[in-house]
Amino acid sequence: GQNIDQPTEMTATEGAIVQINCTYQTSGFNGLFWYQQHAGEAPTFLSYNVLDGLEEKGRFSSFLSRSKGYSYLLLKELQMKDSASYLCAVRPSGGSYIPTFGRGTSLIVHP
């Protein structure tokens, strides 16, 4: 099975940088996803990491350390529209490769 842990809520200021952490324990690992979900909307795909290191995509970056069971999502130059829930999901190796999601981190960006 898998266990995924991320903070429940974070607040940050517009224009700042915020790092959202995700730790996981899994019996097999085949990649980690980050999704963004605005209230009342569908989760949308942000990033995917399968190898150690940093993946950068515009204002968003995602980091993975497989040996530590650790990932983070880094959001730069925060905008008000970044206020949303950020979901970490781990895809196991083997079986049906079904991603397991964490409970999500609610990010509030204030002026």
Next chain:
Amino acid sequence: GAGVSQSPSNKVTEKGKDVELRCDPISGHTALYWYRQSLGQGLEFLIYFQGNSAPDKSGLPSDRFSAERTGGSVSTLTIQRTQQEDSAVYLCASSNGTGGLSPLHFGNGTRLTVT
């Protein structure tokens, strides 16, 4: 359409009634997933389809829940004799594979309220 489509977007039903939720995945996506999201909770896996077969239905909470997929496309999730604890947002997702970078693409969900 270009994305995953779910209907209805909202459903209010009385306890004990049956409900049917529909999902129309992205064309060509062979994998289809149903998840449930309750207030303050993470996404809870319900069932996974590869084509028309369901190799993993381990997340279905009881035998009141069933799902099918026909023609490798549309899927329906049926909840019989609904209970108040079934109230949640039911999310459907599809992907074009299951390994490597095959992100799930989600629909907007069906918000089910059982009164």
